[in-house]
Amino acid sequence: MKFVLSSHRKVVMSQLSFSSFLQLEGEATSRAIRLAKFVNTPLYVVHVMSTDAMEEIAKAKREGQRVIGEPVVSGLVLDDSWLWDPDFATASKYVMSPPIREAGHNKALQAALSSGILQLVGTDHCTFNSTQKAFGSDDFRKIPNGVNGIEERMHIIWDSMVETGKITVTDYVRVTSTECAKIFNIYPRKGAILEGSDADIIVLNPKRSFAMGTRTHHTRSDTNVYEGRKGKGMVEVTISRGRVVWEDGNLNAVPGAGRYVRTPPFGYxxxxxxxxxxxxxxxxxxxxxxxxxxxxxx
CATH class of the missing domain: 1.20.5 (Single alpha-helices involved in coiled-coils or other helix-helix interfaces)
Structure with missing residues (x-):
């Protein structure tokens, strides 16, 4: 088969179909689950991008195995249509691993997140600019793998999951913060607003709209896989350790003020x-x- 990443360059990918690559993700997830069961240990599956992987996780959980499934923002809301764009610069910025899947997988992952089959949402934030992505202009295997998401995560999850009624506001806090803190054994220092907890808080205005893209994001990259995306739910204030570090577009962070958070082993x-x-x-x-x-x- 041919994998097209520009109007004038074509590279042979392999004889495997994209459905085969879906099976590979499912197979890899299944093997990891079996190995975890054999040594009797919990398993954290990152970057769940396909229904194949998600279904393996669901099966293991039904059988009582302790498996955590983490989708990423790109897998929840994007599909692979942009990967087939004839313009290399456009197509290459969507290249990541595991790859963004065809339409339908994203909706299935959203449903799994809302039902509890998947527990929390990450970003796999690993962004590259157009010059770096162009390293693979003659060979798609050399395209740096990764997309943005760390700045967009909270907004997109609110818009795609809460605004649409798929999860509640309480669930929103759980999948973006609390569950992560519990899994990595730093709850209630993190993931809760309690006496003695770190005062890391965001204030989100559910009525305020957002527009995403290279003109509005705060990274130096000239690529953004959510270019032109609009929605509702805007973070207006961020508080870190009791200090307002972000307020309505103004950054007030102090370099070096952050603290390393150790994650003790053997959580719940x-x-x-x-x-x-x-x-x-x-x-x-x-x-x-x-x-x-x-x-x-x-």
Missing amino acids: LFDGLDKSDAVYRASLRAPVQRGEAAAAAA
């Missing part, structure tokens, strides 16, 4: 695993013990 996902480990080890020893007893009786 590990609760009770020692008991199931003991049961599993006992089941492995049982046949040996029965055999020894039979030999002694003979």
Whole structure:
């Protein structure tokens, strides 16, 4: 098959169809889940981009396995149509791994997020400018993989999930903050507004509209995969450790004021695993013990 990334350059990708690449993501997720089950440990699956991977996670969770599924903003709201744009500069900026899928996968991932099959939303923020993306103009394999999303995440999730009624405001806080803090074992220092917690807060105006693109974002890159996207739900104030660091477009952050947050091991996902480990080890020893007893009786 041909993979077109410019009007005058074509490169042979392989004989695999895009459906095969979907199966690869599902297969990789399935293998990781099986390995995690074998060693009796929780699994965190990042960048869930397809229904194939999502369904493997759903199956494991139904069977009682502790698996976390994390979609990213690009997978929730974009589709692969831009990857086929004849203009290389346009198509290349959407190249990431796993790739953005065809229309339909994004809606399925949104539904999985709203039902709890997927628990939280990341960004996989790894942006490159057009000059860097052009490294692969003659060979798509050399295109730097990555898209933007860290600045857009909170706005897009509100607009696509809360504004449409797919999740509640409380769920919005959970999938963007609280669940992450719990999984990485830093709750309630993070992910909660409580006495003793870090005062990291955003104030979002649900009635205010936003428009995204290279003219409005605050990174130095000249690419933005959400170019021209409009919606409702605008962050107007950001408070970090009790200090207003962003207010209606004005940055008031102090360089060096941030603090490294350690993430202690063995959070709630590990609760009770020692008991199931003991049961599993006992089941492995049982046949040996029965055999020894039979030999002694003979």
